[in-house]
Amino acid sequence: MTDSMTVMTNVMLRIDPQACDGIGMCAHLAPDLITLDRWGYPIIPTRVLDVEEVSQATKAVKGCPKKALHLIANK
Amino acid sequence: MLVDYFVLSAPAGQREDYNAHIQRNGVLERCDRSLIDAVAEVALTGRGGAHFPVARKWQPVLQAISTAARLTVVVNAAEGEPSSRKDAEIMRRNPHLVLDGAVALSQSLVTGTYAAADIVVWLHEGDDISLSSIQRAIDERAGLDEPPMRVLLTPARYVSGESTSVIRAVQSERRTGKATAFPRFTVDPGRPWLQDDADGNPILVHNCETMARIGQIARVGALAYRATSLVTVTAPGGLRVLEVGPDTTFATLLASLGVVTPSAVLLGGYGGQWVEWLRIADLAVDPDALRTHGLSLGAGIIIPLAPEECGLQKTAEIAAWMAGQSAKACGPCTFGLPAVAELMTKISKKAKARDLRELHEVCGLIPGRGACRHPDGTVRMVTSALEVFAEDLDQHTHSRCLAHPRKHRR
Ligand code: SF4
Ligand code: SF4
DSSP states (O other): OOOHHHHHHSEEEEEOTTTOOSOOHHHHHSTTTOEEOTTSOEEOOOSOOOGGGHHHHHHHHHHOTTOOEEEEEOO | OOOOOOSOOSOTTOOOOHHHHHHHHOOOOOOOTHHHHHHHHTTOBOTTTTOOBHHHHHHHHHHHHTTOSEEEEEEEOOOOOTTOOHHHHHHHHOHHHHHHHHHHHHHHHOOTTSOEEEEEEEEETTOHHHHHHHHHHHHHTTTSSOOOEEEEEEOSOGGGGSHHHHHHHHHHHHHHSSOOSSOOOOOOTTSTTBOOOTTOOOEEEEEHHHHHHHHHHHHHHHHHOOOOEEEEEEETTEEEEEEEOTTOBHHHHHHHTTOOOOSEEEETGGGSEEEEHHHHTTSBSOHHHHHTTTOOOTTTEEEEOOTTOOHHHHHHHHHHHHHHHOOSOSHHHHHHHHHHHHHHHHHHHOOOHHHHHHHHHHHHHSTTOSSSSHHHHHHHHHHHHHHHTHHHHHHHHTTOOSSSSSSOOO
C-alpha cells in the first residue's frame, strides 16, 4: 500500500483535452479549482494542489462523465 | 574514404541508391553505445522544430530498454506544412543516410539480449516520390543484418507530423495492425518522444533530418561531423531547399536566392515567429547561433515577407490555414484557433482596439491546453506578428496599410 498522505500532498490535476466534452460538469463539482473558458472548456490549475483542494479535485475526477480528468503524482 | 559533410550529398533531382551510397561512404559499421557519446559531443539537436538535445532523449529509452521486449525507432518524415520541403528532399535524394541513422541508433540502444528493434518510416499519403524512394531503399537493404523496416502512411494533415500523433499511430498499429490517424491515448507531455505502450515497449521518434545526421555522425564520428543547416526558403520561384554552413547569414542566404530584402521573415514556419529583418539579417542561419538571440530556426522554414505582401494579412491567412488543420478533438484548439483567425482577419482590414483586446485575450486562453502543440505554435506566430508589425498595426487602425499605402482599405 502506498502511503495515502504522501500521494495526496503531491498531486496535480491533468486533463485529456481530446476526451473532454466541454459540458462543464467539473466546474460545478470543483468550483474553487476549475473555471470554464468562453467556449465552456475547463481551465485546470497546472500547479501542485494544496491538501485541502484534493477532495474537491477528486469529486471532479470521479464526476467527469468522459473520464477526462486525472489526479497524477507530481514527478 | 571521402568524408562528405553534407546531408544532401546527391545532386538535386537525383537519388543515391545503395551501391552509390556505400561506394561514397563505405559500409556502415555496427554501432555501439559510443554513438550516444558522439551525438552528445556534437550537441546534435532535433531538426523537427523543437531542437531538443538528441542524446538527452535517449536517456529514458536506455532505462526502459533493459526490461523492454522491443524498441521501435521511428523516422518522422511527415512534413505537413506547405512551406517545408527539406525532409522530402532528403528522402528523395539520400534515403540511405536516413536509414543508416535509424539502424545505427537501434544498434547503439539495443545491446545484449533484452530487446529487439524495428524501424518505421512515417510518411504522408500522397508523397509518392518520397514513398517510392524510401521503399526502394528498404528493398535495396533487404539482405543486410539490420532491424526490419517498414513504411507507415498517415493522412496528409499538418498535425500528423506531431510526435504525439506519430507515437499514437504506431501504438495503434501494433495493437490492431492498422495505423489510425488519431487514436486516443494519454501521452505524457513531459516525455512526448517516448511512450511505453501496453507492453512497456518504448517508441522513439526522430525527425528525418535528425536521423540522417545521426547516420552521418555514426559514419564520420564526432570530430569530422560538421553542423550544417537545412532550410526551406519561400523564394519567388517557389520553395528552395538549401544546406548551409554556420557561416552563412540570412542576408547572404536570401541574396543567393535572389530574394528582395524583406521587412520581416517568418522563422520556423507557420508555428514559428515573425522577426524583423534588421534583427536577423546578419545573424547566422544556425540553430545554436539563433538560440543565443532568443530565436529558433524551428524546422528550418524561412518565409520572407514579399514586398507587396502585408504582414498582418499574411498572418491572418496563415492563422486561418492553421485553424483548418486542427484535428478538432480538443476544445481550446477547435474553438480557439478559428476565433484567432477571424479576429486576425478583421484586424488585417481595420484594426479596432476592441478586436485587438479580444485577440490578446483569446491568445492567452489557448497555449498548453491541446493534446499537441499545434495551437501553441499558431498563437506564437500571431502574437509575434502583433509585435513585429506594430507600426503597420497602427496604420491599420486608420484603415491604412504599409504594404499598400495607396489602396484605401475597407
Ligand atoms: S466534466 Fe469532464 S468532460 Fe465535462 S467539461 Fe469537465 S473535464 Fe470536460
Ligand atoms: S490540440 Fe488541436 S490539433 Fe492538437 S490534437 Fe488537439 S485538436 Fe488536434
